[in-house]
Amino acid sequence: DIREACGAAANITDQARTVGVWGSRWLGGDVSAVWAECPSPPAPNYSYSESYWLATFAVNGALALLIALWSVYKRWAERGLRAARALAREGPTPASSIAEKGGSPVPEKGGGGGGGGGRDVGLRGYRGHFLGTACAWMIAVVAVLWVCFLGVWTADYYGSLPGARHGVPYSLALQSSYLELATFLIVWGIFLVLLIGLYALKPRLRNYFRVQTLPADGTHVCVTRVLREVRMLADDVSWLQLGINALTERLKVALSRDREFATCPLERTSKGRLFFTYQCTRYVFDEQTRQFAPFEFDLGTSHRALAARAGGLSAGEAAYRLELVGPNFVEVQVPGLYRAFVRELVSFFYIYQFVFLWAFYFYGYYQVGVVDTGVVLLSATIKVLLRLHSERRLKRMAEQEEPVAVRRDGAWLRLSTRDLVPGDIVEVATGAHMSCDCILIAGGAIVDES
Secondary structure (H helix, E strand, O other): OHHHHHHHHOOOOOHHHHOOOOOOEHHHOOOEOOOOOOOOOOOOOOOOOOHHHHHHHHHHHHHHHHHHHHHHHHHHHOHHHHHHHHHHHHOOOOHHHHHHOOOOOOOOOOOOOOOOOHHHEEEEEEEOOHHHHHHHHHHHHHHHHHHHHHHHHHHHHOOOOOHHHOOOOOOOOOOOHHHHHHHHHHHHHHHHHHHHHHHHHHHHHHHHOOEEEOHHHOOEEEEEEEOOOOOOOOOOOOHHHHHHHHHHHHHHHHOOOOEEEEEEEOEEOOOOOEEEEEOOEEEEEEOOOOEEEOOOOOOOOOHHHHHOOOOOEOHHHHHHHHHHHOOOOOOOOOOOHHHHHHHHHOOHHHHHHHHHHHHHHHOOOHHHHHHHHHHHHHHHHHHHHHHHHHHHHHHHHHOOOOEEEEEEOOEEEEEEHHHOOOOOEEOOOOOOOOOOOOOOOOOOOOOOOO
């Protein structure tokens, strides 16, 4: 009976094979194998066949499989682009650098109606695919599920899970406080690494789940602009400052923070021309140069040249210019309250706060966690409301539109300032708001430029 009780305490089912039988010779000697004292049972551990672990492995495994399938398909779908890069490397013209980068650099402002920033600005085309979209949504869902998983382990710490587990602390961890703490720390660490990875890859993550194409062949264009930082430093900079600056630059490059990424949808004009809008400027696809560029028009550089255009534009020329430069209207997008909150809360500061607040919620300091969470949410609410107020005020100031007299085909017409194009002749009326840059070619005016 003692042997059976000790073996049961140690979770030993076959004592005859493990510790011998009472009265037998132990290890061939004269001493019989007996229990000196009952051993303590082994520490509890998971068999990983528990339902919650199976669900965790299934969800994350499905995400990994989906991303692997997308990576294989993306490489196959972009094989033509890689071939174009290889051909471009052999070409002697400057256009080879365009195809090599998989995009179309915006030409310099000046000759040829270009604009942008030369080598500091590049374009890449992308088109969507249902599998890539599914991957992007799956990543978002899994991130939310990890938050819920942390919540489940926190509730289990207090014995607050519903159903049969209610009132039983550490029920998911086989009623072991040590195993519960170790599990929470591992889950919390995985979640932290996931969030850091998503934050680091955020500028390029969505376009990774699109198929890259030439800019004119996709549905979206990603504009990449190099950010130039000007430092006002003295000549006698210490070696420590130089080291910090070098480390900062390397981190910026590693996290893609040395460039600005903006993804713009491709659209078509009324005449079927491809274009996209970046920073209130319309970039139109030129069939001859096979590049996107903002168009400019030579309006003259002397008083004589400007006075010669006093007759105004023809209706056809005005329509042509309107197609190339777009409406004379600055549209300011102001998000709704929900999107403004999401935009605020996905910044690194709030991610850092909420991740570390889980430690307070879990380990018996939930009162501190609740107070800190309330402070963070109150701060975010005030900031969102102030920002929305400023953006709406800016929208009212920027989106100016009113009727104006315009000379077209030798006659004065009453049009909206939205329809003005470079080269139009307008009449300055008393009290009017000029929604464009103008040169006074006849008469006089007093203008309030404040």
